[in-house]
Each structure stands twice: as C-alpha cells, then as structure tokens.
Amino acid sequence: MDPIPTTPGEDNPSHLHPTTPSTPSTITPVPLPHLSDHLSNLAYYPNPLDSNPNYHPSDGFYISPHDVIQSHILHDLSAGAAAAASPAYHRAGPRRQIHFQPSEVVAAIVTCGGLCPGLNTVIRELVVGLWELYGVRRIYGVTAGYRGFYDGEAPVKLDPKMVNDWHKKGGTSLVTSRGGFDLGRIVDAIVDREFNQIYVIGGDGTMRGAVKIFNEIRRRKLHVSITGIPKTVDNDIGVIDRSFGFHTAVEMAQQAINAAHVEAESAVNGIGLVKLMGRSTGHIALYATLSSRDVDCCLIPEDPFYLYGEGGLFEFLYKCLKQNGHAVIVVAEGAGQDMIPRSPAQKVERDESGNPVFLDVGPWLKSELKSWWDRDHAGELFTVKYIDPTYMIRAVPANATDSLYCTLVAHSAIHGVMAGYTGFVSGPINGNYAYIPVQEVAEAKSVVNTKDHTWAWVRSVTSQPDFGKNSGRGSFGSV
Numbered sequence: 001m002d003p004i005p006t007t008p009g010e011d012n013p014s015h016l017h018p019t020t021p022s023t024p025s026t027i028t029p030v031p032l033p034h035l036s037d038h039l040s041n042l043a044y045y046p047n048p049l050d051s052n053p054n055y056h057p058s059d060g061f062y063i064s065p066h067d068v069i070q071s072h073i074l075h076d077l078s079a080g081a082a083a084a085a086s087p088a089y090h091r092a093g094p095r096r097q098i099h100f101q102p103s104e105v106v107a108a109i110v111t112c113g114g115l116c117p118g119l120n121t122v123i124r125e126l127v128v129g130l131w132e133l134y135g136v137r138r139i140y141g142v143t144a145g146y147r148g149f150y151d152g153e154a155p156v157k158l159d160p161k162m163v164n165d166w167h168k169k170g171g172t173s174l175v176t177s178r179g180g181f182d183l184g185r186i187v188d189a190i191v192d193r194e195f196n197q198i199y200v201i202g203g204d205g206t207m208r209g210a211v212k213i214f215n216e217i218r219r220r221k222l223h224v225s226i227t228g229i230p231k232t233v234d235n236d237i238g239v240i241d242r243s244f245g246f247h248t249a250v251e252m253a254q255q256a257i258n259a260a261h262v263e264a265e266s267a268v269n270g271i272g273l274v275k276l277m278g279r280s281t282g283h284i285a286l287y288a289t290l291s292s293r294d295v296d297c298c299l300i301p302e303d304p305f306y307l308y309g310e311g312g313l314f315e316f317l318y319k320c321l322k323q324n325g326h327a328v329i330v331v332a333e334g335a336g337q338d339m340i341p342r343s344p345a346q347k348v349e350r351d352e353s354g355n356p357v358f359l360d361v362g363p364w365l366k367s368e369l370k371s372w373w374d375r376d377h378a379g380e381l382f383t384v385k386y387i388d389p390t391y392m393i394r395a396v397p398a399n400a401t402d403s404l405y406c407t408l409v410a411h412s413a414i415h416g417v418m419a420g421y422t423g424f425v426s427g428p429i430n431g432n433y434a435y436i437p438v439q440e441v442a443e444a445k446s447v448v449n450t451k452d453h454t455w456a457w458v459r460s461v462t463s464q465p466d467f468g469k470n471s472g473r474g475s476f477g478s479v
C-alpha cells in the first residue's frame, strides 16, 4: 500500500490529530495522544475499508477530528454559555486515513484482573475485526494477564477460525491474573516480540498499568500504540456510561434475589439475604434491586448503614416482618466493612494487585441478624436464608445487549489504533462510542451517587431508612 502524500486539506494526515475546528465553537475536544506526539515522519495510508466489498464509505462514514461527543448533555439553560462547556471527546470510528500498514501490524491482546461477562466476545471481535476490516494477519493473545508478556507460555497466534465460537463461553480463553505488573519486562517483551499494537482489556487497575506502559513506550520512543478496553463487572470505571458485562451480571443476580424472595416468603418471619459483587461500589446491588422489585433493603458501600437503634436496619426489618411477614435484603460485598470485626493483619490484607481484601459481609450480617432476633424477639419463629451467587454473576457469557457492546467497543479500539492514536480507551459516552485518554479513565472512578434521583428511586421502592440522615443515632454509627 502506498503512503499518502501530505497535502493540505481534509485528507491531510495532520487532520488525524486534534486540530482547531474550522468554525468557532465553545467546545474544545479533549486532546487524544497520537503516535505523532513522540515519533516524526509517520506515513499514512488510505483506509482499506474503501475497497472492502461490505462497505461503501459515503459522506459521513469516516469520522473526522471535528466529530466529538460531549460528556454532559443535560444543561441548565439559566446558567447561560457556561452550561455548554463540558469536556468533549473524539468520536470513535473509522478514519479516512490510517497510519498502520496492515501487513506491518503485529497485534497483542491481553486480559487482566477479574472476570466479566463478554471478555471472550471482545477478544473474538478484536481478532475478527483486525482480520476482516483491516487485513491484519499477525494477531497474538498474551496469556494470563500482564505477567504473560514476560513469563509463562509464549503468546498464542489467533485467527478468526480459532476464536469463532469464543463469544459463547464465559471467562477469558486467554486466561487472566492479578498482580505481576513488571513494567520494564513488559515493555522489553513488547519490543522483543515486535508487537506494535497492544489491546489491553481490564479494569481500573489494568488501566493504571496501561498508563505506565504508555508512558514508557513514549519515553523509549517506540512505534507502538496501546489502547485500553474497560472491563468491570462492578461498573466502577468512570467517564464511560458503563462497562460491558454489567447488565449481564445484574440479570444473573435476579435468580439469586428471586430465590431469596421465595425462601423468605415461605417462612415465618423469613429474611432472604443476598450478597452481590461490588468491591467498593454498589452499582450491581442497586440495579439488581431496582429491576427485581422484591427487595426491601439495598445496602451499598456508598451509603453506610447501622444495625440497632432508631432508624437502623433492624428496626426497619422488624417493621417489614410485621407488615409483610418477610423481607429481602441485598448487600454489596463492600458494604458494612467498617462494622465487621477484624484482626490487625486483616486490616492491611491486599490481593496480588494491591486491592484491599474484604471480610465477608454476608455471613457476618446473617449472624448479626440471628443475634438480634435471639436477643430482642426470642421465642418467635425466625429464618434467615443467605444466598451468595459470587462468581455466578460474572462467569457467564455476555447477554445480547452486552454482546453488541463488545463488538462496538472492540471495533472502536481497532479503528483508533489503526489511525495511530495511542494511550486511549474506547467506551460509550451518552450512548455514543468515544476515545478517552487512558490517563483520565485510570483516574476516574464511578461510585453510586446517593444524592441523585436513582438512589431516591431505590429508597422509594424499598422504603428503607435514610441511614445517612439518621447516622449517629444507632448503636453502630455509620463511619
């Protein structure tokens, strides 16, 4: 493929990079790193989609640097011009000119951190997309997370035939791991294996690692693009609307909540207690509660609760039992951690990636419930049925909605990397796919906002106490 000469105009490769829009606008795109930031004399080529029989690129097909997505689409018009000033991100999608010649691409795909429904779908779509859209033939899977770059099995050569049915399987066929982030050895391995496109699929920790790799690539002035594809079953990554796999996990959680409800309803003073994943955020618990409608109380890390006293959990539950004969509680694994007694060693325990290791809130709460009943209501029948679906909500293939997301996010990543962008993440912002600097994603965190309408909605469907308002009044004050 012949390089494109650099002539002024819309097709000038300099337009692949953020520029000042031709019409004055109050919207300034968030700058997106590009290989040309640290390398000079890059060549550009026509996009092979021009000659792909399945595509007929017409006006508007290719995304220009002037196509942006605003992060805030809700405005208070009384705030005047200031209302429109919110970060705008470059829109994801194919560019008219690409920087990588497909025959020179050596792509590496790696999955890191915990599982999430859809991981295998993203891998499949990266392989098929690189192969079919751009004609890339050298695609490798790095096994067992970041450590796989320099340790263990050699990268596996991937092709569409091999990954054909991966989307039907939960987990990651490339295998994943925590820890094992050795920056120097990872970048050395990238150089040794001549990888020039790195697709990193992972959560917040993975993105922090990707920032470091990106910075090291720039420091060494390597001709390597790196991109992050955000994966988090907890939905704890900021900037993007949500991660793939989150909706699937919420859907899976319904089975546990339904079972807890049936058990609770079928007992005298029955309590169904369900613990759901969510290390430091309660998104899964919240969405599972709202979609179920059988939940009486949703406990999340963002809304510290207490057990005894006026306005506390037990007072509320007693009311539920007297009114309805049963109650269903959903608790996120990160909730109530400050109330669970722990040894000094447990206080500082971390997993291999440095994440805090939590004590199990489920059995603790079950035991507290029993102690409360024995203490305050001895002689009355009481049952607690505890359900912990743990890995069952994430070790499954993606549902249809998440599957579509996986394809769109994988293709977005490919188009961006082929255009020479680097150090970025693809993800939906207000329903449209955007490119976001990986540094920004690594620093952003998505937590449940207990001041907004959604949390008010939870409280209105559950009628659970406003623990924040009442905090300090119970014998386990919130912290």
Ligand SMILES: Nc1ncnc2c1ncn2[C@@H]1O[C@H](COP(=O)(O)OP(=O)(O)O)[C@@H](O)[C@H]1O
Binding pocket: 112, 113, 114, 145, 146, 147, 177, 178, 179, 180, 181, 202, 203, 204, 205, 206, 207, 208, 209, 210, 212, 231, 352, 353, 354, 355
């Ligand atoms: N601050 C960090 N710097 C570099 N690497 C990190 C950092 N935090 C986590 N990692 C690495 O990213 C990978 C996944 O992190 P982890 O927290 O386990 O999962 P997730 O990415 O899903 O949040 C691990 O290999 C871990 O060592």
Ligand SMILES: O=P(O)(O)OC[C@H]1O[C@](O)(COP(=O)(O)O)[C@@H](O)[C@@H]1O
Binding pocket: 112, 113, 114, 115, 178, 203, 204, 231, 232, 233, 234, 277, 278, 279, 333, 351, 394
């Ligand atoms: O897979 P492990 O190491 O048992 O960790 C379980 C944790 O993984 C999570 O699914 C989150 O994982 P990530 O940080 O990889 O997104 C949490 O909900 C849960 O606490």
Ligand SMILES: [Mg+2]
Binding pocket: 113, 203, 204, 205
């Ligand atoms: Mg994480």
